[in-house]
Amino acid sequence: MTDTICQKSLSSISQMLKKGEISSYELTRAFIDRIEKIDPKINSFILKTPDLALKQARAANDRIKKKENLTPLTGIPIALKDIFITKDVETTCGSKILKGYIPPYSGTAVQKLLDAGTVLLGKLNMDEFAMGSSNEHSAFGPVKNPWNSGFVPGGSSGGSTAAVAADLCAASLGTDTGGSVRQPSSCCSTVGLKPTYGRVSRYGIIAFASSLDQVGPITKDVTDSAIMMNAIAGHDSNDATSIDAPVPDYTKSLIADVKGLTIGVPKEYFVEGIDSEVSSAVRAAEDKFKELGANCIGISLPHTKYAVPTYYIIAPAECSANLARYDGIRFGHRSKEWEDLTDLYEKSRTQGFGPEVTLRIIVGTYVLSSGYYDAYYLKAQKVRTLIKQDFFAAFKKCDAILTPVMPTPPFKLGEKLEDPLTMYLSDIFTIPVNLAGLPGISVPCGFSKAGLPIGLQLIGKPLDEQTLIRIAFTYEQATDWHKKKPPL
Amino acid sequence: MARLARLSFPEKELARYTEKVTAVLEYVKQLNDLDTKGIEPTSHAVEVLGKPREDVVCEPALADGIISNAPARDEMFYQVPRVIEES
Numbered sequence: 001m002t003d004t005i006c007q008k009s010l011s012s013i014s015q016m017l018k019k020g021e022i023s024s025y026e027l028t029r030a031f032i033d034r035i036e037k038i039d040p041k042i043n044s045f046i047l048k049t050p051d052l053a054l055k056q057a058r059a060a061n062d063r064i065k066k067k068e069n070l071t072p073l074t075g076i077p078i079a080l081k082d083i084f085i086t087k088d089v090e091t092t093c094g095s096k097i098l099k100g101y102i103p104p105y106s107g108t109a110v111q112k113l114l115d116a117g118t119v120l121l122g123k124l125n126m127d128e129f130a131m132g133s134s135n136e137h138s139a140f141g142p143v144k145n146p147w148n149s150g151f152v153p154g155g156s157s158g159g160s161t162a163a164v165a166a167d168l169c170a171a172s173l174g175t176d177t178g179g180s181v182r183q184p185s186s187c188c189s190t191v192g193l194k195p196t197y198g199r200v201s202r203y204g205i206i207a208f209a210s211s212l213d214q215v216g217p218i219t220k221d222v223t224d225s226a227i228m229m230n231a232i233a234g235h236d237s238n239d240a241t242s243i244d245a246p247v248p249d250y251t252k253s254l255i256a257d258v259k260g261l262t263i264g265v266p267k268e269y270f271v272e273g274i275d276s277e278v279s280s281a282v283r284a285a286e287d288k289f290k291e292l293g294a295n296c297i298g299i300s301l302p303h304t305k306y307a308v309p310t311y312y313i314i315a316p317a318e319c320s321a322n323l324a325r326y327d328g329i330r331f332g333h334r335s336k337e338w339e340d341l342t343d344l345y346e347k348s349r350t351q352g353f354g355p356e357v358t359l360r361i362i363v364g365t366y367v368l369s370s371g372y373y374d375a376y377y378l379k380a381q382k383v384r385t386l387i388k389q390d391f392f393a394a395f396k397k398c399d400a401i402l403t404p405v406m407p408t409p410p411f412k413l414g415e416k417l418e419d420p421l422t423m424y425l426s427d428i429f430t431i432p433v434n435l436a437g438l439p440g441i442s443v444p445c446g447f448s449k450a451g452l453p454i455g456l457q458l459i460g461k462p463l464d465e466q467t468l469i470r471i472a473f474t475y476e477q478a479t480d481w482h483k484k485k486p487p488l
Numbered sequence: 489m490a491r492l493a494r495l496s497f498p499e500k501e502l503a504r505y506t507e508k509v510t511a512v513l514e515y516v517k518q519l520n521d522l523d524t525k526g527i528e529p530t531s532h533a534v535e536v537l538g539k540p541r542e543d544v545v546c547e548p549a550l551a552d553g554i555i556s557n558a559p560a561r562d563e564m565f566y567q568v569p570r571v572i573e574e575s
Binding site: 362 | 497509511517518520522528531532534541558571
């Protein structure tokens with residue numbers, strides 16, 4: 001019984017809680033037991049917080065009993081990517097350099113979820129500082145794909161997608177800078193939504209690349225994604241880049257109907273190098289959309305192939321600036337031995353950062369350094385404009401864009417670890433969306449012959465998460481992919 | 489570059505990073521194939537910035553929580569190596 005309850009969607013357990021069929025305490029216990037049993041196989045948690053969770057569950061029980069400020073999230077056990085700072089709960093961002101860091105406050109998205117009455121089961125594994133596409137760049141060991149432990153869960157929110165897929169929490173939050181919510185969702189068969197840049201406050205997420213970072217829900221289905229969005233979206237005076245626009249009720253977009261909608265399919269996303277099982281799964285989804293009444297048209301996004309090189313200038317540049325704050329003075333790791341202040345900085349940083357973070361800091365420092373700024377950073381910002389213009393031209397002809405999430409199914413652990421460029425290319429279809437600041441959603445659309453998940457991506461106009469939710473929901477209602485469970 | 493970024497490595501590791509950094513910098517050079525004359529740079533995905541808020545102290549109680557994360561402290565002060573020589 002306990003395992004079956006954990007397998008249910010957030011919306012169904014929310015109904016059960018409301019009707020009194022189960023208490024939040026029992027539900028939380030069930031998840032804690034399941035984490036103990038299953039997580040050693042996949043390593044998705046960096047920190048488990050069972051005592052805090054049971055305390056929050058008791059408070060939720062009271063709230064439900066008294067019918068006080070009930071929300072669809074009251075009493076729901078969730079877990080968070082360890083990039084979200086959580087008051088009094090250790091937050092490491094997957095890095096040795098932040099081991100032992102206890103934030104004095106919670107960020108906006110987290111506070112909103114806590115105010116809604118969620119229960120925090122723990123903090124989830126991730127690539128260090130969200131830099132990676134496989135979750136192998138974590139100071140706390142790699143996460144394993146719940147569908148096959150020899151394969152990666154994707155990254156950087158791989159702990160979040162693995163935990164949701166393995167039913168170790170009802171839902172999770174991730175962050176997406178170049179695909180880190182959508183790409184691991186594709187690898188683990190979860191629904192991952194990256195909202196429009198600025199739709200959700202970035203206050204209280206540890207910064208990686210500030211012009212690209214965005215918070216997004218990772219859930220078992222599209223309905224749950226809409227419920228989470230209702231809780232976290234909105235303007236925040238603590239984040240000057242958050243958008244001051246009204247927040248719709250996203251659950252009103254859970255409409256199983258795509259008739260009259262035009263979906264663009266860009267030819268540049270089905271080129272040589274894409275795995276044939278992936279392209280046929282996404283082409284089959286295109287046929288499904290036609291069958292459901294959507295108008296599917298071919299479009300072109302001509303600058304697609306320049307997105308990855310553009311990103312690998314802009315993201316390292318911003319990361320090198322953001323990570324300058326880890327100097328061993330105010331928080332984080334400080335080297336035990338040093339000769340003077342500069343030596344203390346150098347030793348603390350070199351000891352604290354892992355190899356991928358170090359690599360990106362050096363690349364970022366280079367492209368921003370005097371004499372190279374125009375040739376690299378400014379050039380990349382101009383190409384970013386061209387990539388953005390491609391999308392705006394396409395949206396004159398269509399309401400949303402359909403693409404694969406990644407060019408291949410999940411790859412083997414260790415396969416791309418020593419070759420950063422091959423690893424970077426696994427984000428080739430998600431990166432353009434971040435550069436343009438658009439919303440994108442990853443939805444399960446099949447499995448490879450080896451039994452590994454494949455996802456489709458829908459890209460929308462700025463602030464039009466509603467159309468994405470509607471199209472994704474329609475597809476989900478017509479297919480069973482999201483109902484399949486990994487063999488754990 | 490490592491020095492500018494306040495990082496330091498032994499020779500062997502330095503060579504390994506140099507190889508990887510060079511590969512990345514070579515790879516991104518393909519942007520030079522594009523003519524970007526007259527194109528405005530994009531620094532932020534969304535151009536409309538939110539309203540600035542009033543500059544007032546709103547969370548004064550955080551100081552203890554912040555300083556308690558310091559690797560070395562003296563009451564409410566951070567401890568750092570001496571940076572000014574004694575005369």
